[in-house]
Amino acid sequence: MKLGLHIRLGALLAAFGVLATGLTGLYSYTQSRELLVKAAERDLMSSVQMFSRRFATAVHNISDDVRLVGELEVTRSIPASSGELAEAGKTSLADTFHALLRANPAYFQVRLISARDHGLELVRVDREGQGTVRVLGDMLQEKAHFPYVFNALALKPGEVFLSKIGVNHDVGSHAALNRPAMYISSPVTTPDGMALGLVVITVDITRVFDELKADLPTYRKLFIANEWGDYLVHPDPAQAFGFDQGRRVLIQESIAQVQPLLDGKAQQVLAQAELGDKPEPALGAFMRMPLGRDEMRSFVVLGIAEPLSEILESTRTLARTTLQIVLGFSAIAIVLALFAARVVTRPLNQMTQEVRRFSSDRPVGDLPTQRQDEIGELARGFDEMQRRISLTMSELDASRTHLAHMARHDNLTGLANRSVFIDRLEHAILTAKRSGGCLAVLFVDLDRFKHINDTYGHGVGDVALVQAARLLTSSVREVDTVARWGGDEFVILLEAMDEEHEARRVAQTLLDRFGRRMDVSGHALDLGVSIGISMYPRDGFEASELIQRADEAMYLAKHRQGNRYSVFGNESLT
Numbered sequence: 001m002k003l004g005l006h007i008r009l010g011a012l013l014a015a016f017g018v019l020a021t022g023l024t025g026l027y028s029y030t031q032s033r034e035l036l037v038k039a040a041e042r043d044l045m046s047s048v049q050m051f052s053r054r055f056a057t058a059v060h061n062i063s064d065d066v067r068l069v070g071e072l073e074v075t076r077s078i079p080a081s082s083g084e085l086a087e088a089g090k091t092s093l094a095d096t097f098h099a100l101l102r103a104n105p106a107y108f109q110v111r112l113i114s115a116r117d118h119g120l121e122l123v124r125v126d127r128e129g130q131g132t133v134r135v136l137g138d139m140l141q142e143k144a145h146f147p148y149v150f151n152a153l154a155l156k157p158g159e160v161f162l163s164k165i166g167v168n169h170d171v172g173s174h175a176a177l178n179r180p181a182m183y184i185s186s187p188v189t190t191p192d193g194m195a196l197g198l199v200v201i202t203v204d205i206t207r208v209f210d211e212l213k214a215d216l217p218t219y220r221k222l223f224i225a226n227e228w229g230d231y232l233v234h235p236d237p238a239q240a241f242g243f244d245q246g247r248r249v250l251i252q253e254s255i256a257q258v259q260p261l262l263d264g265k266a267q268q269v270l271a272q273a274e275l276g277d278k279p280e281p282a283l284g285a286f287m288r289m290p291l292g293r294d295e296m297r298s299f300v301v302l303g304i305a306e307p308l309s310e311i312l313e314s315t316r317t318l319a320r321t322t323l324q325i326v327l328g329f330s331a332i333a334i335v336l337a338l339f340a341a342r343v344v345t346r347p348l349n350q351m352t353q354e355v356r357r358f359s360s361d362r363p364v365g366d367l368p369t370q371r372q373d374e375i376g377e378l379a380r381g382f383d384e385m386q387r388r389i390s391l392t393m394s395e396l397d398a399s400r401t402h403l404a405h406m407a408r409h410d411n412l413t414g415l416a417n418r419s420v421f422i423d424r425l426e427h428a429i430l431t432a433k434r435s436g437g438c439l440a441v442l443f444v445d446l447d448r449f450k451h452i453n454d455t456y457g458h459g460v461g462d463v464a465l466v467q468a469a470r471l472l473t474s475s476v477r478e479v480d481t482v483a484r485w486g487g488d489e490f491v492i493l494l495e496a497m498d499e500e501h502e503a504r505r506v507a508q509t510l511l512d513r514f515g516r517r518m519d520v521s522g523h524a525l526d527l528g529v530s531i532g533i534s535m536y537p538r539d540g541f542e543a544s545e546l547i548q549r550a551d552e553a554m555y556l557a558k559h560r561q562g563n564r565y566s567v568f569g570n571e572s573l574t
C-alpha cells in the first residue's frame with residue numbers, strides 16, 4: 001500500500017518525538033537512579049558514623065561509672081598495707097554496685113579488685129536472673145592474670161582500660177557466664193598515685209549493641225568485627241564469636257573491601273555485602289572505630305548494610321513514574337507530529353488538487369500564495385507557471401485556428417479555397433442525389449487581368465482581386481459557395497438550382513455587376529469576366545467532372561471575346 005506524505009511525515013516526526021522522549025526518560029531515570037544510590041551510600045555512611053558516635057558515648061558513660069566508683073571515698077579507703085577493706089565499707093560499696101546494676105541493665109558485674117593478693121576480688125555484685133547477687137567469702141576469686149586487671153593497675157589515676165570484646169567463661173559469673181562481654185576498668189589510687197586496686201564493670205556487649213541498633217530500620221543490618229576481622233555482630237548470629245567455638249568467621253573473607261580498614265589504610269569504605277539466610281545483595285558502609293586508649297591501638301570494624309532491593313525500591317517507583325511520563329509525552333508527540341504533518345501537507349495537497357484541476361482544464365481555485373514560507377514560494381511559482389501555460393495555450397489555439405483557417409481559405413481574398421470548394425460540392429452532390437435536386441457550378445475568370453497587373457502593378461491587381469471576390473460573394477445567396485480556384489479564376493456553387501435559366505440569371509447578374517466601372521485604388525478599371533456554367537446531374541455526377549465542364553464552358557465564353565457566359569453543351573467552338 002502506498003502511504004501518503006502526510007502519514008510518512010507524521011510517522012517520521014512521531015518517531016523522532018517518541019525517540020527523544022524515550023531517551024530523555026532513560027537519561028533522567030539513569031541519572032536519578034545513580035543519585036538515589038549515591039544518596040543511599042551517604043545515608044548508610046552517616047548512619048554507621050552515628051552508630052559509632054553512640055557506641056563511643058555508651059562506652060564513655062560506662063567509663064564514667066567506673067571512674068566514679070573508683071573515686072568514692074569508701075573505695076579509696078583500701079589500706080595500702082593490707083589491701084583489705086573494712087566490712088562496713090564493703091557493704092556500702094556492694095549497695096552502690098547493686099544500685100548500679102539495677103540502673104544499668106547492660107552491666108553484668110561490678111567489682112572492686114585488690115592490687116594485692118593476686119588481684120583478689122574485694123567487693124563483687126553480679127547480675128543473676130532478674131536481680132543481683134553479691135558474691136562473698138570463698139567465692140571471691142583472684143584475677144591478677146586478666147588483662148583488665150594488670151593493665152588497669154598500670155594506668156594513671158582517672159585513666160580507663162577497655163578490654164577486647166570476647167565471651168566470658170568465668171566460672172560462677174552468673175548471668176555473664178558464656179555471654180559476650182567487655183571489661184571496662186580503672187585504677188583506685190592513693191593521692192600520690194599508687195594503685196590500691198581497681199574497679200571493673202563487666203558489660204553485656206550484646207545488650208549494648210541491641211540498644212544502639214534499636215533505632216535502625218529493620219531492613220538495615222549491623223556488622224561488627226574485632227581488629228582481626230572476627231565477627232562480633234552479624235545478621236546471622238551463628239556467624240558471631242566463631243573464634244570462641246574454635247572456628248574463624250572473618251569479615252574480610254566475606255566482604256573483601258573492608259581489608260583496608262583492618263590494615264589501617266582506610267577509615268571508611270563502601271562495600272557490597274550479603275544478607276540473610278538466602279544471601280541477598282546489599283550495599284554497606286563500614287568504618288574503623290578506635291576503642292580505648294591510643295597506645296593500645298585497639299579498634300573494631302562497624303558496618304551497616306541495606307539490601308539493594310530496599311535501596312532500589314524508590315527507583316522502581318521512579319521507573320514507573322518515568323515510564324508514565326514517557327508514554328504520556330510520546331502520545332502528545334505523536335498527536336503533535338500528525339498535526340504538524342497535516343499543517344505542512346495540507347497546502348501541498350491543496351496545490352496537488354489544483355494542479356490536477358489545471359491539467360484537466362478545470363478552473364483552478366485559490367492557492368496559498370500569501371504564505372511567506374517555502375510553500376508560499378511554491379504556490380506563487382505554480383501560479384506564475386499556470387498563467388504562462390494558459391497564455392501560451394491561448395496563443396497556440398489562436399495560431400492553430402489561424403492555420404486551420406489558412407488551410408481552408410484563400411489568403412488574399414478570404415474566400416474558401418479549392419479543397420473546401422470540392423468538399424462542399426461533393427456534399428451538395430450527395431444531397432442533390434438524395435433529394436433528386438439539381439445544382440450549378442459557375443467557373444469565373446477575369447478578363448485581361450494580366451493587363452491590370454502589368455499596367456498598375458501587382459498591388460493594384462491584388463486589390464482588384466479582393467474587390468472581385470467581394471462582388472462575387474455579394475451577388476449570390478448566403479447558401480452558395482464562392483471560392484478562389486487560383487490566379488484570377490473563381491468558382492461558384494449554386495445549390496438547389498433546379499433550372500438552367502436560374503443559373504443563367506445569376507451569371508447575367510455577375511456580368512452586369514462586373515460590367516460597371518470599378519474604383520480600384522484610385523484607378524477606374526473595367527473588370528470584365530468570362531463565366532462557364534455546368535449543371536448537375538445533366539453535365540456530370542462527379543465534382544471534378546462538373547468543374548471541368550464549367551471550365552470548358554468558361555473557355556468558350558473567353559474564346560468569344562469574353563465578358564459573357566456560356567452554358568456547357570449549349571455551344572461549341574466554331
Ligand SMILES: Nc1nc2c(ncn2[C@@H]2O[C@H](COP(=O)(O)OP(=O)(O)OP(=O)(O)O)[C@@H](O)[C@H]2O)c(=O)[nH]1
Pocket residue numbers: 412445446447448449450451453457458459460461462465486487488558562
Ligand atoms: N496581382 C495579382 N496577380 C495575379 C495573382 N494570381 C495570378 N495573377 C496574374 O493574373 C494574370 C493571369 O493572366 P492570364 O491567365 O493570362 O489571364 P488574363 O490576362 O486575364 O487573360 P485572359 O484570361 O485570356 O483574359 C497573370 O498575369 C498572373 O500573374 C495574384 O494573386 N495577384
